[in-house]
Amino acid sequence: MIVKYLRRAHLAVAATAVVGALALTGCVASNPGGTEADGATTSSAFLTIPREDMGTFSRNFNPFSPNAAPMTGQSIYESMLVYNPAGGDTVPWLATDWEAGSDGKSLTFTLRQGVKFSDGTELTSKDVKLSVELQKELLGGYDYLKSIKTPDKTTVEFTFKKAFAPALYELGQQVIVPAHIWSKFDKPGNEENPTPVGTGPYTEIANFQAQSFDLQKNPNYWQPEKQKLGGIRMLAFAGNDGANLAAISGDVDWTQTYMPDIQTTYVDKDPEHRHYWFPTTGSEINWQLNTTKEEFSDVRVRKALSMAVDREQAVKVGMSDYTVPADCTGLSGNYDQWRDASVVEKCDWTKRDLEGAKKLLDEAGYKENAQGQRTTPDGKPFTFDISVGSSSTDWLSVANIIAQNLQDVGIKATVDSPDWAAVTAAYETGEFDTGIVWTANAPTPYQYYLNLMGSENVKPVGKQTFDNYHRFSDKKADDLLNKFVATGDEGEQKQVINDLQSLYSELAPVVPLFPGPEWGAYTTENFVGWPTEENPYATLSNRAPTTVLVLTNLEPAK
Amino acid sequence: MSFLFRRLGFYLLAFWASITLNFLLPRLMPGDPVTRMLSRSQQRLEPQQVDALRTMMGVDGGPLIPEYFSYLGRILTGDFGMSISRFPTPVAEVIASQLPWTLLLGITSLVIAVILGNLLGILAAWRRGGFLDSVAPPLLVFIGSFPYFWLAMGALYIFGINMGVAPMRHAFSVGLVPGFNLEFILDVAAHLFLPALTIVLVSLGGWMLGMRNTMIATNSEDYILMAEAKGLRPHRIMLNYAARNAMLPSVTSMGMSIGFIVGGALLTEVVFAYPGVGYQLLAAVQGLDYPLMQGMFLTITAAVLIANFLVDLVYVRLDPRVRKG
Numbered sequence A: 001m002i003v004k005y006l007r008r009a010h011l012a013v014a015a016t017a018v019v020g021a022l023a024l025t026g027c028v029a030s031n032p033g034g035t036e037a038d039g040a041t042t043s044s045a046f047l048t049i050p051r052e053d054m055g056t057f058s059r060n061f062n063p064f065s066p067n068a069a070p071m072t073g074q075s076i077y078e079s080m081l082v083y084n085p086a087g088g089d090t091v092p093w094l095a096t097d098w099e100a101g102s103d104g105k106s107l108t109f110t111l112r113q114g115v116k117f118s119d120g121t122e123l124t125s126k127d128v129k130l131s132v133e134l135q136k137e138l139l140g141g142y143d144y145l146k147s148i149k150t151p152d153k154t155t156v157e158f159t160f161k162k163a164f165a166p167a168l169y170e171l172g173q174q175v176i177v178p179a180h181i182w183s184k185f186d187k188p189g190n191e192e193n194p195t196p197v198g199t200g201p202y203t204e205i206a207n208f209q210a211q212s213f214d215l216q217k218n219p220n221y222w223q224p225e226k227q228k229l230g231g232i233r234m235l236a237f238a239g240n241d242g243a244n245l246a247a248i249s250g251d252v253d254w255t256q257t258y259m260p261d262i263q264t265t266y267v268d269k270d271p272e273h274r275h276y277w278f279p280t281t282g283s284e285i286n287w288q289l290n291t292t293k294e295e296f297s298d299v300r301v302r303k304a305l306s307m308a309v310d311r312e313q314a315v316k317v318g319m320s321d322y323t324v325p326a327d328c329t330g331l332s333g334n335y336d337q338w339r340d341a342s343v344v345e346k347c348d349w350t351k352r353d354l355e356g357a358k359k360l361l362d363e364a365g366y367k368e369n370a371q372g373q374r375t376t377p378d379g380k381p382f383t384f385d386i387s388v389g390s391s392s393t394d395w396l397s398v399a400n401i402i403a404q405n406l407q408d409v410g411i412k413a414t415v416d417s418p419d420w421a422a423v424t425a426a427y428e429t430g431e432f433d434t435g436i437v438w439t440a441n442a443p444t445p446y447q448y449y450l451n452l453m454g455s456e457n458v459k460p461v462g463k464q465t466f467d468n469y470h471r472f473s474d475k476k477a478d479d480l481l482n483k484f485v486a487t488g489d490e491g492e493q494k495q496v497i498n499d500l501q502s503l504y505s506e507l508a509p510v511v512p513l514f515p516g517p518e519w520g521a522y523t524t525e526n527f528v529g530w531p532t533e534e535n536p537y538a539t540l541s542n543r544a545p546t547t548v549l550v551l552t553n554l555e556p557a558k
Numbered sequence B: 001m002s003f004l005f006r007r008l009g010f011y012l013l014a015f016w017a018s019i020t021l022n023f024l025l026p027r028l029m030p031g032d033p034v035t036r037m038l039s040r041s042q043q044r045l046e047p048q049q050v051d052a053l054r055t056m057m058g059v060d061g062g063p064l065i066p067e068y069f070s071y072l073g074r075i076l077t078g079d080f081g082m083s084i085s086r087f088p089t090p091v092a093e094v095i096a097s098q099l100p101w102t103l104l105l106g107i108t109s110l111v112i113a114v115i116l117g118n119l120l121g122i123l124a125a126w127r128r129g130g131f132l133d134s135v136a137p138p139l140l141v142f143i144g145s146f147p148y149f150w151l152a153m154g155a156l157y158i159f160g161i162n163m164g165v166a167p168m169r170h171a172f173s174v175g176l177v178p179g180f181n182l183e184f185i186l187d188v189a190a191h192l193f194l195p196a197l198t199i200v201l202v203s204l205g206g207w208m209l210g211m212r213n214t215m216i217a218t219n220s221e222d223y224i225l226m227a228e229a230k231g232l233r234p235h236r237i238m239l240n241y242a243a244r245n246a247m248l249p250s251v252t253s254m255g256m257s258i259g260f261i262v263g264g265a266l267l268t269e270v271v272f273a274y275p276g277v278g279y280q281l282l283a284a285v286q287g288l289d290y291p292l293m294q295g296m297f298l299t300i301t302a303a304v305l306i307a308n309f310l311v312d313l314v315y316v317r318l319d320p321r322v323r324k325g
Helices: A002-024 A035-043 A072-076 A125-139 A167-172 A240-248 A299-308 A311-318 A333-338 A341-345 A354-364 A393-407 A420-429 A446-453 A475-486 A490-507 A547-551 B002-028 B033-041 B047-057 B064-077 B091-126 B131-144 B148-162 B182-219 B222-230 B234-246 B248-261 B266-272 B277-286 B290-318 B320-324
Strands: A046-051 A081-084 A089-092 A095-100 A106-111 A145-152 A155-160 A202-206 A212-217 A231-238 A274-276 A284-289 A383-387 A412-416 A434-437 A511-515 A521-523
Touching (some): A072 A202, A072 A547, A081 A547, A089 A095, A125 A145, A202 A231, A284 A299, A299 A393, A299 A511, A383 A393, A383 A420, A393 A412, A420 A434, A420 B033, A446 A475, B033 B047, B064 B290, B091 B131, B091 B234, B091 B248, B091 B277, B091 B290, B131 B182, B148 B182, B182 B266
Parallel strands (some): A383 A412
Antiparallel strands (some): A202 A212
């Protein structure tokens, strides 16, 4: 039975191709007389958003659940601050101010006055304390926390076991739940929370169905002047096809579903209103090499392989030109304000350079034999697998391009594409050759470099790890990373990250490919005020912490 | 009667075997639910959270044997636990919220396809070589051999997008509040039309061909000749003599089909965004959601077995031979 359903899944992938083709043939419809139109009188004020990854919705608005209904952490519950990766700025939200202790071992937030939950009770420091405690208890993390004090109603003081600079964003972006409700739950993790009470702009659930639901205005919102939507309407779709069709036919306002050739399929149908913006602030996509293997433990080999890759082609063909090639800092657009221009200037191993690659391979002892094949120093042919999950069609074609590129330097690589579950299981235990992989995407590059070069998550082959799958660590990197968390001084942090960038460029722990684009497309037909490249106050993601910024910025079109 | 008891015993054994497989198969797949969730979340969950998540969802991975017995116990009491991919929604709630639409779509299209297909088959075989017999089978087989999603997309494109006469998605118009009133029922019917039509179109050929072929075999039996010799009305011979005997294989396959309806129609749900269990089942398999998978497979197994038992009952009525067998 399982086999049967899995096979159907492949058909579904094929179906994606068909809808793409359908869309290309120019099927835009105003839906004359369609039954969808009968809700129009009431729904015109609704901001309609599709979810392509949920065939049906479950009424679960528990923010501590890993699969809460959409908008739980966006429009219902809010956090003390919002970090905006598109602009690189931090927006004070439920907190107006925060201050780190001089030793970096404490952090004090001052809450905004007059914020109320949707049931009318006031937001106080107790709510923050309980939310952080619940998060720690239910989902783990916050291991560095020593104590949480609430000296008065609007002040929360966190103290840490050791200095930990990234705490500002972790604690700051924690969603806050009302203590007077959540302290009464016996098992808060198992609570479905069907009628949530939060501080967000749209908290009231209406007409909840398996296929759709509406969110209406919070009657007690702290910025009533910014609640300009009549409400939010979420639609469920079992896959990209249906969601894209809805976007193409103009039935949704805001989508972040992958759409092949979005200019022709979507924008050109109504160029006046429809727009898309794909800032490269997603997670950096890497080609990781298992450094526990003899051949990949040599930095010359890693750099040579990197130089053989034609990133321009990978980005253009594999990623529909929606992103840009990576540079040798390995930083995605999310970390633009940290990027060290002097490192980027000297990048030599992230540009295609066949001669350079061959030279490095020769130096490392991987010489060409009579058939033009590279061999390892002990004379065996130099071949390996590139793993990638079969459902990620874009990354699959990137892997195929890499395999082709490698032939030019005499290396035979085979693309191995089982189900993602099998791929990640092999990543976790370190039983793989090479593979395409995502990376951490946090407000600072700390977590990112920790996962790529730090020894914290390195485990021996055979033992599960959930990061640093390629199992690379470096003493100097550890020192720098420790230095980073111990300082609260921005200038010093910047200097440490600069040093980490040069170290990364020197060691090439992985082969960076390109930053993941953050998809997003919208129509201004019903609502205006969207984030754009010129006004990047948020990304166009409708499931990120920045989503609330968009929700409070949109207003009905005239 | 003893025939029925023996069948009942067989069904109990089959049920036990399938719930055991339900338990074992998902656990033979690589990985565990939490690491799957972690890898699918692509860094939105922290690795440090793995242990906490495991504890919260109760997938600490205890020894197999005790877990198996507690699983049997839970099944007997009807408690499937909480879904992991939909944590903390109980499995029963996940299935119950989606099953009605699946049943509506599945039963409507199956009943139409079976009745229409069998009637066409009967008529085609009765007037063998006639217009219906020479046009319908090739045409229907031709339509039926299209990949389903292609046909569904085509139908959606023509009726939904180009002509705008059919709704493009979902089981009823968004914003409408479900209730027992004419407006809602008509709206549901309108939304059911295209998905059901496409399922009927692809399955009709099979039903018709099956019926036609057995009917042709039956038509050459001696008792048909005998009936004709007795001077019975052709109409009566066709339905009561030939069709009744030719229908047995069709009844069997209909029983199977009824059972599989509860598995959902994945591709229909994908194309028409029809809410149902098919996509949920796929998600459960991909996310290694043991409790939900077990709940769904159990529902499917039970439905197949019950449908087959009902078919057995019908058989007893249709075919006197099995009563003695």
